[in-house]
Amino acid sequence: MLEKSFDPKTAEPRLYATWESSGAFAPIADPAAEPFSIVIPPPNVTGSLHIGHALNNTLQDVLIRFERMRGKAALWLPGTDHAGIATQMVVERQLAAAGNQSRRDMGREDFIAKVWEWKAESGGTITNQLRRLGASCDWSRERFTLDEGLSAAVRKVFVTLHKQKLIYRDKRLVNWDPQFQSAISDIEVEQREVDGAYYHFAYPLEDGTGEIVVATTRPETMLGDTAVAVNGKDERYKHLIGRAVRLPIVGRPIPIIADDYADPEKGSGAVKITPAHDFNDYQVGKRNNLPLINIFDPQARINENAPKEYQGLDRFAARKKVVAEFEALGLLREIEKTRHAVPHGDRSGVVIEPYLTDQWYVDAKTLAGPAIAAVEEGRTLLEPKTWEKTYFEWMRNIEPWCISRQLWWGHRIPAWYGPDGKIFVEETEEEAKAAAREVYGHDEPLRQDEDVLDTWFSSGLWPFSTLGWPEETADLARFYPTNTLVTGFDIIFYWVARMMMMGIHFTGQVPFKRVFFNALVRDASGAKMSKSKGNVMDPLDLVDQYGADPLRFTLTAMSGQGRDIKLSTQRIEGYRNFGTKLWNAANFCQFNGCVRAEGFDPAAVSNPLNRWIVGETQKTAQVVTDSIAACGFDGAANALYRFIWNTYCDWYVELSKPLLKGEDAAAKAETQATAAWALDVILKLLHPIMPFLTEELWTQTADLGAPRAEGMLITASWPELPASLLDPKSEVEIGLIVAAITEGRSVRAELNVPGSARPPLLVLEATAAQRAILEANGPIVAQLLRASEVQIASSAPQGAIPFVVQGVTFALPVAEFIDLAVEKARLAKEIATHASDIAHVMKKLGNPAFVANAKEEVVEENRERLAESEAAKIKLEGALARLEAVV
């Protein structure tokens, strides 16, 4: 006997431990088995599981469990990311909170030791959370982006790309984050709309003959202005080109130049040019050979290139001071309030400054070519397909990727500098020294580059580095390219694009054959969940409350492609109930001796009910298989929900009761065996989505009846059921029974016939075949309709309530219970429904164009529908007439 219901709290940890210790998570060794591999999007090592992870990993687990059951050598390779900025930030914050020294006071080595300490302390959190969710990752292969092997891969890639001139050092403007005091890449910058103002400043002409007005949203940058640009075609300013203005406050004369960048339509038509602090101005400066004057230090405080009284001032304080000074000088012409986009660091949240520094860049343009071709040629499929456009757009306009970060936590750049500044890029310090010796002819002290690499540099190598590259490992040979990457579309540029570029460049093959972009989970109002907004839902709380399976099922069912998911606990509760429903069905089976029969063959069952459920099971298996194979996870979940609850429980179990309790031993045995068989198939089909509950039921039914060929459900074989199991004849038969019961119930309810009433169900008009079906299934129809019996009759007694189903006229003699007025209303409503249906169909069929153009089967369908509706309407009208004659 099963427990009252499934208890996830005790069962989940037990089941997970059993799976893991059995080795089921590792791919089977059989060399004949087709490989199927997924690499996990590595979560931040010190992070914790949020609901987006729960969705993403549930879908991966559904896929991997499915393919594992299909007999493939299924590998789900887990691991974590060192998450440079994010992790360093957390540790710095902890140090500050504990009143410790700052990172810089502490020194690089000690600080990094602290980060490793923190990693040791918290690094297991997220992987344990994945276990709670039921993720069947192969933990024996777990990797970390900063582990020895992956670090070696990073060095190898860096050095190789450098030798290929695809990594280079360059001095140019970067997006500078003054809080981290580091460069960040373009995509780490987010534009935020903020309130600001255009400050209109007058710059006096040097010769005192007038002024020129420029506008800026960043007044402090004027300290670094080296020109004023006007459009060469702008008549207003033509005469000023080549002359100069004297820059207020600074006192420096700067030229008035002609450049198309100045738009005569915008503002005054003249723009101030600060080549060192604006991307557009930088280009103008290059074109016109303007000097670059850097006015900021790394924290974006004003430096020594500005007048004394500004030096050391924060950029925003300097802004105020500049405006005030212009006002005092009588040169402030206007302050125009505006809302405009301002670049912010996505991690730090502070305003980003364009800043002139030396950084390392990847020539992304060159690497992007083959990555674009791979998707164009379908070697990698992006699903949903709509993401291809986004991918192409980005890749075709890709900019050099700035990969150096002025941080400490990460892969230190394998570049060494000689005393004369000469750079030696090698995988090890020894090799760098050797290279230096070649150049200098003797040993010179070398200094390693202080910077580390962008976190995404190492994650870009993830699909092959985790499999052992650059070593030619067995795993790499067997599991690369990986089959499917499941990830959020928010990291299509950060991660997917980079993996495509690096994967193809270093292995000659795409890193994955298919990318499935899952939806993003949002809060109830549709906003992206984020820690800073405080609207995150903790999936572990939900697992605690409902169990992992209901959460998994909810996320799977709501994972419709390309949509946002708004999670509600009501939904989870509903799927918890669904699990309990299945549990109870299993309990029913057990209670009624539904156990596996030796050598059971679903194709050989004879009873129509059993033949029917076998066919329905086949259909469901087909839908579930096709759906999961195509990443249509919600389709699989919904098909299972409907089949298990509405087909198996509501109808099969109910209709099987007379057989299970009846005298016919053969029919009973067949039904018991069929019910048990169908339950086993259900457990298999549901297992990828609800692994815990299904495995538990599988275990608990292991001893019932004939022994199973397979051990644990996690490694059991996926149901492959042939379409020959479908049986149209039994479908018609059970269909009629179900329809008769449903309609009969509806009539009873609408007429308020008391539940205790047991009238016979009269079958008045029916074909011989229909009559045979109804006679054969009399007891069960009667039972489910709460009728005394099913009677074939030639006429109905006075006051019997008629209803028509599939052309069969039934009647329930319940005259004594009913209100004539209610019945008349009911009949009138039914008749009206048929009438509108008839009108609708007749209009169609009356249209010659429809009959001529529509597919024959569609026309035929409509003809049948018309005939059926007309017949039913006539019968019901007759009944109504008789009723009115009585009154």
Next chain:
RNA sequence: GGGCGGCUAGCUCAGCUGGUCAGAGCACCUGGUUUACACCCAGGGGGUCGGGGGUUCGAACCCCUCGCCGCCCA
């Protein structure tokens, strides 16, 4: 400014290549001591599928346009 996605019952959403496609779950209403299940069973009400136009014999589904909402890129 460009691009993408969404707008279907009170709520959250299904509706694939146009023809039972107007659906599900929750919520709501009515009834239920039908021995698997109240985390249940039976029945019911409720939507001119964002607005307008078009293509078609036929459109929630295709095209155009407008309107909101969200996201991405400038």
